Amino acid sequence: MKVTLRREPGAEKEIVVRYDVMDDEVHALLELLSLREKRLAVDDGGALRLLDPPEILYCESVDDHTYAYTASGVFGVGQTLSAIAEAFTQLGFLRCSKSMAVNLHAIEALKSGDNGRIFATLANGEHILVSRRYAKALRDRLKGE
Amino acid sequence: MKWFRKLYVWSMNIKLYMAFYFFIIAFAMGIVELISGGDSLKLLTLLEMALACTVIGLMQIVLLNDSVDYSKGIVFGRSVAWVALSTGATVGVALLFGWFTGYPAWSLPAFAAFLLISLTLTLLGLKFEQEADTVYLNENLRKFKQKQ
Structure with missing residues (x-):
């Protein structure tokens, strides 16, 4: 891919991506830019869509594929779960198990479980389990530590 | 080696409960011993008590696992089964090893x-x-959402 940087005094910062076919390389570039813009690029039936983090309930990794779950549907994501959790930490995302990162703002209620585990009820009524390994991180995060 | 590690971690996880149950059983036996005029328990009996505590802990892991929700009460199928089976198993161990041999019938x-x-x-x-803990967690969640 050819990269051109042009300095124009007084010009607004702008990124223009020229492409013939929306291939993996363009996808990867847009996903990278979306993380920088604190939005998540997802595959919406073949078209690229940018999700605002508050829309996302949680992200899950299934068989080496990552999916973002919103109230309106499930979307494939090109990024890894770790990359999403790290990029959106400040926006309230937290790794809650080996295969899941949850948006803390999407949690309606929490319930203490046995052996240090925590059950979370999401805005759409779904229940997820925060494993003991990640429960401490959740507790610390909620306390602001 | 993997099974040993798993067993070791499991043992560590239930050690507090086992210690608690050990205290309950040793206390009960101690009271019976005192009322019967004695003032000591055999070391072997203490080891047998530890065995009974392991059985109780194991049944707790199996029957009262992480999905148990006590908010609706403590009396439900698995909790009743745990109390009954744990008591039965401990009484079984007591009978097997003769903890109450020579003690009054009521003991x-x-x-x-x-x-x-x-x-x-x-x-x-x-x-x-x-x-x-649930109240504490939800209070912290509410504060977290307000702050952000």
Whole structure:
């Protein structure tokens, strides 16, 4: 891919991506830019869509594929779960198990479980389990530590 | 080696409960011993008690696993099964190793009743702990959402 940087005094910062076919390389570039813009690029039936983090309930990794779950549907994501959790930490995302990162703002209620585990009820009524390994991180995060 | 590691981690996880149950059983046996005019328990009996505590802990892991919700009460199928089976297993161990041989006839039923009540109170303690933690978690969640 050819990269051109042009300095124009007084010009607004702008990124223009020229492409013939929306291939993996363009996808990867847009996903990278979306993380920088604190939005998540997802595959919406073949078209690229940018999700605002508050829309996302949680992200899950299934068989080496990552999916973002919103109230309106499930979307494939090109990024890894770790990359999403790290990029959106400040926006309230937290790794809650080996295969899941949850948006803390999407949690309606929490319930203490046995052996240090925590059950979370999401805005759409779904229940997820925060494993003991990640429960401490959740507790610390909620306390602001 | 993998199974040993798993067993070791499991043992570590239930060690507090095992210690608690050991205290309950040793206390009950101690009271029976005192009333009967004695003032000591055999080391072998203590080891047998530890075995009974392992059985109780194992059944707790199996029957009262992480999905148990005490918010609706402590009396439900698996909790009743745990209390009954734990009491039964401990009484079985006591009979097997003759803990009450030479003691008055009332000592074994009294020991079983004490154990039954203690385990039920343990469930009540777990319920109170879970409820308090749930309130604490939701309060922190509310504060977190307000701050962000």
